[in-house]
Amino acid sequence: MSEVNLPIASFSPLYEQIKAMILASLQAGEWLPGEVIPSEMELAARYAVSQGTVRKAIDELAAQNLLVRRQGKGTFVATHQEDDWQYRFLRLAPDSGEKFHLISQFLACEQTKATDYVANLLKLKAGDPVIYIDRVQTFAGQPVVFEEIWLPGSRFKGLDLNTLNDWHGPVYALYESQYATHMVRAEEKIKAVSADEGLANHLQVIIGAPLLSVERVAFTYGNKPVEIRHARYDTSEQHYENRLN
Amino acid sequence: MSEVNLPIASFSPLYEQIKAMILASLQAGEWLPGEVIPSEMELAARYAVSQGTVRKAIDELAAQNLLVRRQGKGTFVATHQEDDWQYRFLRLAPDSGEKFHLISQFLACEQTKATDYVANLLKLKAGDPVIYIDRVQTFAGQPVVFEEIWLPGSRFKGLDLNTLNDWHGPVYALYESQYATHMVRAEEKIKAVSADEGLANHLQVIIGAPLLSVERVAFTYGNKPVEIRHARYDTSEQHYENRLN
DNA sequence: TAGTGGTCTAGACCACGGG
DNA sequence: CCGTGGTCTAGACCACTAC
Secondary structure, X not given: OOOOOXXXXXXXXXXXXXXXXXXXXXXXXXXXXXXXXXXXHHHHHHHOOOHHHHHHHHHHHHHOOOEEEEOOOEEEEOOOOOHHHOOOOXXXXXXXXXXXXXXXXXXXXXXXXXXXXXXXXXXXXOOOEXXXXXXXXXXXXXXXXXXXXXXXXXXXXXOOHHHHHHOOOOHHHHHHHHHOOOOOXXXXXXXXXXXXXXXXXXXXXXXXXXXXXXXXXXXXXXXEEEEEEEEEEOOOOEEEEEEEO | OOOOOOOOOOOOOHHHXXXXXXXXXXXXXXXXXXXXXXXXXXXXXXXXXXXXXXXXXXXXXXXXXXXXXXXXXXXXXXXXXXXXXXXXXOOEXXXXXXXXXXXXXXXXXXXXXXXXXXXXXXXXXXXXXXXXXXXXXXXXOEEEEEEEEXXXXXXXXXXXXXXXXXXXXXXXXXXXXXXXXXXXXXXXXXXXXXXXXXHHHHHOOOOOOEEEEEEEEEEEHHHEEEEEEEEEEOOOOEEEEEEEO
């Protein structure tokens, strides 16, 4: 048998390396959500490559919604605090086509310990400190969403019911401004379930009514899971929208 | 008041025009699903632009899954007949994580007339000829999906139950090979519903069991809607997966 | 007017696939 | 070996924003 060439990492283009370095800066907080990053020329100089190579790196990060390009102004770090990003991860919409404005009422925010299920998804150890939150969201006076949230206690120290109730705006914007945690991506698993007594009360439907169960895991930079959300939607007057490409 | 410059189409980059021309060729059937399109150099010559401009056009079409690039081989027209594309639009997956293999049993394939609902979504006139199909799909012997499909009669002339039952493979592959119709994109609206008697029979669940209702409209080139699909999933042992970016 | 991102070009060289 | 797509560069010019 002849010798075989076994490249471990079989070729990494320059722009991938630039991408990785920009990502590292984002993760390290060198440029915060909403801020401008250096211009393409500056980055090209910093990394000693051509502008075209930086462009390609930025293009891909922008395609993943990590950066936002604005012609004439610069390239910005994506943020959930912008108006048009407020509902970036919300796929629920009214059947009527109206504009959707949900009002949030937080019910609880407690320190607990991670169950196996939660620990597994958040990559913690069972028993690690975890924050549990739940809330109801209403649209036009009707309760539409009941949501339970689990957060790693270490990252979200001090989060309590008062903080949540004083906050007006999306929860992801709060995570960003108070806990330096920007959500980049999420995965959802959806099922149809029947309302039990508790859900029936929260959503003002009859026991046994069909509800949409949406389990979400949300990730920050570096594919780090930092939030679990288990929502139940009353879909009698609204639906979950999805686009397949 | 001074004169104002009012550009109707406010600037269209060259690569957008190239994109439009490539799209026109795809729509016209100049290159069929699965075939190679001309090389970047050839296209650059044909359109009298540089290779880089053609590249950018192709890059965007590939990002939309209309074309597939294969280094060393060429650029191909996307097709639902490739193995890895068989389930491109299927978001249902077993909770267990097993590989999913659905077996399809067609129940009906009939000529009917478009209701207002169907006509509206397919951009037909009410009463236009429409083909109605329904089927049950099973996984490991258990019925999991009940699906109703509506197609415009004009485009799918001659489609009948025998054709469907003789066909082994995804329906979208059949549309492609027999009716020159490639599906490019789809939109789904999802709700939770209760099983009525008919659904309970098809899916072997009790009446009132919660089911996932998935209404899909699928589009060919040029944003033309050509299929409506209303599926009901039994999500007791499987779930609908979605990724948010 | 200066600075940013956006487009377009031409040319060199690399990686991959298949004869 | 050649042809394909993939990477990288350098430079010109355009479009948008803000001062």
